[in-house]
Amino acid sequence: MAYEPWQPGMILTASRLASISPTWKAWTPTWTTSSGNALPSFGDASIDCSYAESAGTVFWRMEIIFGASTNFGGGGGGDNFLFSLPVPAAGLNSCIGFFELNASVNVRVVGRGRCITTGAVSIEISSGQVDGAPVAVGGIADASSPWAWAAGHSIRGSGQYQRG
Numbered sequence: 001m002a003y004e005p006w007q008p009g010m011i012l013t014a015s016r017l018a019s020i021s022p023t024w025k026a027w028t029p030t031w032t033t034s035s036g037n038a039l040p041s042f043g044d045a046s047i048d049c050s051y052a053e054s055a056g057t058v059f060w061r062m063e064i065i066f067g068a069s070t071n072f073g074g075g076g077g078g079d080n081f082l083f084s085l086p087v088p089a090a091g092l093n094s095c096i097g098f099f100e101l102n103a104s105v106n107v108r109v110v111g112r113g114r115c116i117t118t119g120a121v122s123i124e125i126s127s128g129q130v131d132g133a134p135v136a137v138g139g140i141a142d143a144s145s146p147w148a149w150a151a152g153h154s155i156r157g158s159g160q161y162q163r164g
Contacts, residue, residue, distance in 0.1 A: 022052030022059060029062065030084040033075050033142070034116070040081065040143070043069030051086040053163060058087050060097065061158040072149045073142075080140040082120040088164035089118045097159015099123045101146060109146050113157060118164050123155070 010016070027049045031040050044067035051060040062083070066072075073079065089096065092115045099111040101123065111123035123141040139145055141155075 020055050022054040024050045024052045025086075027051050027060075027086040029086075032082045032084075032120070033073055034080040034082060034122070034140075035075060035078075038073045038075035038079060038143070040073035041071045043067055043071060045070050049086075053087065056163050057160055058085070058089075058163050059158075059160045060086060062099075063154070063156045065154040066149060066151055068151045070149075070151060075143050077139070077142060077144050080116075080122050080142045082116060082122055084120050085115075085118075085161075089115050090162040090164045091118065092116070093161055095159075096121060096161040097157055098126075099155055099157035101125070101141060102154045102156070103147050103150075107147070111141060111157075113159050114140075115161070123157075 028047055029049060031042060033039060042064070046063075046065040046067065048063040049061065051058055053059075073081075094114055095112050096115055097113040099113060100108055101111055102108040107129055109125055109129055110127040112126045113121045114124050116122045125139060125141060125146050143149065147153075
């Protein structure tokens, strides 16, 4: 539903109220890579993602806990993970939210959500580990960055962006 700013004399209707009242909806992102080769798959991962829209703004949250049958793609350090957005963005944004990438209680890093296209977000690694240890491999999250992913590891994030 398109958002239209309130104007003098407008009447409150259910559809107008719905356009400014966010309702959270489930969403399962498509998981791809920047090259489109060696594609990952969720397998038995636990996926809990949702989004809401209000006045042209999309709010999103993501929690993915990888399972035993998750395939991380194996594309290596140059084949970055991409997750589809629930609704296309208005443009390429350098920051639409933040992620926590977890390998264990003490092995986790923070990442910045960056729109690589208007339909997908990548996770740019933006910190060292919480215990102060440096991240061996930086850049954008992929099959080997910031570590070799495994069952039980997770990605959690939230943010917002302008709808396209």
